[in-house]
Amino acid sequence: MAKRMLADMNYLADLPPSGVGIGLKPQHYGVVLQSVSASIPASGSSPDWLEVHPQNYFCDGGAPHRWLSAISEHAPISFHSVGLSLGSAEGLNRGELERLAALCDRYNPALVSDHLSWSSSANNRYPDLLPLPYTEEALAHFVDQVGRVQDRLGRRILIENPSRYLAFAHEEMDEVDFLHLLCERSGCQILLDINNIEVSATNLGFNAEALIDAFDPALVGEIHLAGHAREERDDGALLIDDHGSPVSEVTWNLFARFIARAGPKPVLIEWDTDVPDYSVLMEEANTARAHLQDAGRNTAPEIARVIA
C-alpha cells in the first residue's frame, strides 16, 4: 500500500491516547476478563487495553482463543508480533505473515506492531530480536518488507526500536534517523520502547536523554515500558532486556520527559518473564497513568492518530 494511500486513510487508532494497557498472560485471563467486563470497574483496577504476542494464538483453537475472544469483547486488543523477521536478508517469514493476517481478520486488533530486527535465516529460526545495521541498503530492504506487511494486512503497522547490545562498525546513520526515514518511506509508525532506549544507551554509551529527545512525537503511535536485568562488569554495566522486573527509575524519567513534549500516547506495561500477580502489573499501569495525567495537565492534548 503506497505511503500516500496510508496518509490519506485518516485512520484513527482505536486505543485511547491516555490509555494504559498490560500484556495479557494466560495466568491472568480470569481476573482480566472479570475486570474489563465489570459494569462499574473500580478506579485503577483494570487496563484500558491488552496486548498479546499473536504467535501465541497461532493455534487453531482451544482455551487461548476462547479467552481472547471473550476479553476482546470488552477491551481493545493490540498485536505485538515477534516472528515476522522483517530484517531477514531472505525477506520476511511469509508463513508467519499469513497466520498473522488470518488472526487480524478474526480479532481486528487496534494496533499491529513488530520489531526493527531479524530472527530467522534461510535455515534457522532464532527466538530473539537480532540487530541489523543502520545503512541505506538495510533501510531500503526494511521499507520494502514493511510495505509487504502493510499491503497484506491492509493497515499501517508500528515498528519498535530495539534493545541493542552490539553496534555495527560501519553504520551510515543513527537509529532515530533510520526509524524516521522508515516511517517517511513506508508510512509505518514507531512503537517507542523507552526501556529499550535505556538499555541501548547504557550498553553502547549513548546519551539516553538526547536519544529520547530526537524522536519525532508525531511518528510515535504507542509506548512500551518494561524492566531489565543489570549485570555489573569491569568495563561498565550491561543491561539485559528481559522484561522481568518493574520499570526502572531511569525509564520512568525518560517516559516523563518524552510525554512532557509529546503529550499522552497509548502506553503498555510489558512484563514477560517471572510474570507477577495482576495487582503488580496494575500498580505499574497506574504509575504510568499518573505520569500521563501530569503530562496532560502540562501539554496540549495530542490525538493518537496513526497518520504520517
Add this chain to the structure above:
Amino acid sequence: MMLAIDEGPVHLPPGLFAGPASRIIAGMKVHANTISHARLVALEESFPRVLALLGHAEFNRHSRGFLLRAEAVRVALAVIGREFPRYLSCIPEAAFASALAQFDWLWLEAFRAPDVRSLVLADLAGIRPQELPQIVLQRHPATRLAPLDDHIRGAVGNALSDMSDAEWLLLVRPEDQVRILPVTAAMRSILVKADFPASIGNLLAVTDEPGSIPDCLPDAPMQALIALIEAGALREVRE
C-alpha cells in the same frame, strides 16, 4: 553473525561490530543465551510430564542434545518439540521416556486443535433408527489415541478411574480443556476407522480383518460408539 551465534565467537567476522572485543563478546553472549533459553523453555513447556519424570538436570541434558540437531532449530518455537519423542527413543538411557513424551505431544496437539462442535447423543435423538447407519462421522480434530505404558499410567493414572485393563488412552477436547480417558479395544477400533469419514453402519461393523476386535461381545461396538460420543471424540460430517 549467524555462525557465531550457532557455533561460538571464533566465527565472528573481524571488524563487523564497533567497540572493545570484551563488549562485543558480552553482547553476543546475551543473544546466544536468549536464544538457548527460549528453546529450552519451549521444550520444558511442551513436555511437562517428561520433565517431572526425568528431573530438571536430566531433561535439560537431553534437551540440549536434541537442540544440537539442525532440524530442531529450523522450526518455530511452538513446534520445536515435534521430533523430541523420537529423539528420546534413540537414546538408550532415555528411551523409557519416549512414550510419555509422545503422550505430552499428543496432549499439546489436542489442546491446540481447531474448535469444532463435537457430536452429542442429543443430536441423534430425533433420527429414525433405520437412518442412523447412514449418518457419517469422523474423529473430532482434537481426538488423539496414545498407547499406555507404566510411566504414562504413573503420570495421569491417579486422575482416572477404571484404568486397570486399559492399553490405550483417549485424549479429547470437545470444550476448553483436554480430557484423558481409558479406551477399550472396541472404542479404539472405531476411532481407527473414523480417521476418515465413515458411516455409523461401517463404524459398528465387526470384521475378521487384522486389528478388528477379537471375541467381541454383540453389543460392544454400540457401547463403544456411545462412549466415544459421550466423550466428545467424534463429529458429524455433512455433505
